[in-house]
Amino acid sequence: MEDLVRSEWDSLCHRYSEDPALVGHLWDELEKAYTAKDRHYHNLGHIHYMLELAHRYSPAGHLSDLLLFAIFYHDIVYKATRSDNEEQSAALAQDRLRSLDIPEADILQVKEMILATKTHQTAETELTKLLLDLDLAILGADEARYNRYSQGVRKEYSMYPDLIYKPGRRKVLQHFLNQDHIYKTPAFQVEFEDKARKNLQRELER
Numbered sequence: 346m347e348d349l350v351r352s353e354w355d356s357l358c359h360r361y362s363e364d365p366a367l368v369g370h371l372w373d374e375l376e377k378a379y380t381a382k383d384r385h386y387h388n389l390g391h392i393h394y395m396l397e398l399a400h401r402y403s404p405a406g407h408l409s410d411l412l413l414f415a416i417f418y419h420d421i422v423y424k425a426t427r428s429d430n431e432e433q434s435a436a437l438a439q440d441r442l443r444s445l446d447i448p449e450a451d452i453l454q455v456k457e458m459i460l461a462t463k464t465h466q467t468a469e470t471e472l473t474k475l476l477l478d479l480d481l482a483i484l485g486a487d488e489a490r491y492n493r494y495s496q497g498v499r500k501e502y503s504m505y506p507d508l509i510y511k512p513g514r515r516k517v518l519q520h521f522l523n524q525d526h527i528y529k530t531p532a533f534q535v536e537f538e539d540k541a542r543k544n545l546q547r548e549l550e551r
Contacts, residue, residue: 346389346390346393347376347389349393349396350389350392350393350396351372351376353396353413354368354371354372354375354417355368355372357410357413357414357417358371358445360410361445361446361447362445362446367444367445371441371444371445374421374441375417375418375421376389378421378422378423379391379392379420379421383424383425383501384423384501385496385497385498385500385501386494386497386498386500386501387420387423387501391420391483392416392417392420394482394483395416395479395480395482396413396416398479398482399412399413399416399475399479402475402478402479402530402532402533403475404471409472411451411454411455411458411472412458412472412475412476414438414442414447414455415438415455415458415459415476416476416479418434418435418437418438418441418455418459419431419434419438419458419459419462419476419480420434421434421437421438422434422437425501425502425504425505426504430463431459431460431462431463432460432463434459435455435456435457435459435460436456438452438455438456438459439452439453439455439456442455454470454472457469457473458470458472458473458476461473461476461477462476462477462480465477465480465481468529471530474529474530475530477529478528478529478530478533478537481521481527481528481541482533482537484521484527484537484540484541484544484545485527485528485533485536485537485538485539485540485541485544486540486544487540488544488547491544491548495548498514499514514548515549518545518548518549519549521541521545522542522545522546522549526538527541527542528541
């Protein structure tokens with residue numbers, strides 16, 4: 346899995362840079378972040394799943410490089426005790442993409458896409474809608490995979506006792522269930538919506 350993610354990263358970056366040392370350095374930073382000991386769900390497995398689905402659901406078989414950069418960087422900063430992970434991730438992405446000489450307008454779009462993952466509410470472009478759906482695709486996974494996800498999230502919040510964690514988790518689950526649509530793209534609504542609602546309801550009842 347890690348080799349596949351690394352291969353995707355190398356292919357992406359080499360479309361913009363001929364400096365293998367730079368590409369390797371940026372990968373090392375990503376790998377260190379996503380393999381940290383406190384990453385039980387927001388890790389390379391999450392990135393791999395999003396990349397896999399991005400290839401499957403990108404319109405007309407065209408996979409946007411901006412979407413790929415947003416996937417790689419959207420959780421590079423992740424601490425359960427912080428409330429500014431998305432802002433920190435977006436700022437870091439902006440700096441690193443500049444080192445690859447990505448056009449500034451494209452960097453701004455990637456930054457805005459990452460920021461949209463904070464609330465999963467605002468999605469002004471089709472590309473952002475797809476990123477948000479990829480990020481939440483796990484909610485509509487099969488029951489076993491969903492359970493591993495929910496257990497992983499609980500471990501990431503292990504510093505909080507059930508008395509604090511469970512009410513917060515219930516609020517998150519109910520928030521998604523109260524939405525008219527969890528997913529923003531028609532393809533994901535067809536493929537994942539019903540399964541996501543069943544998974545969320547099952548966890549809520551537990």
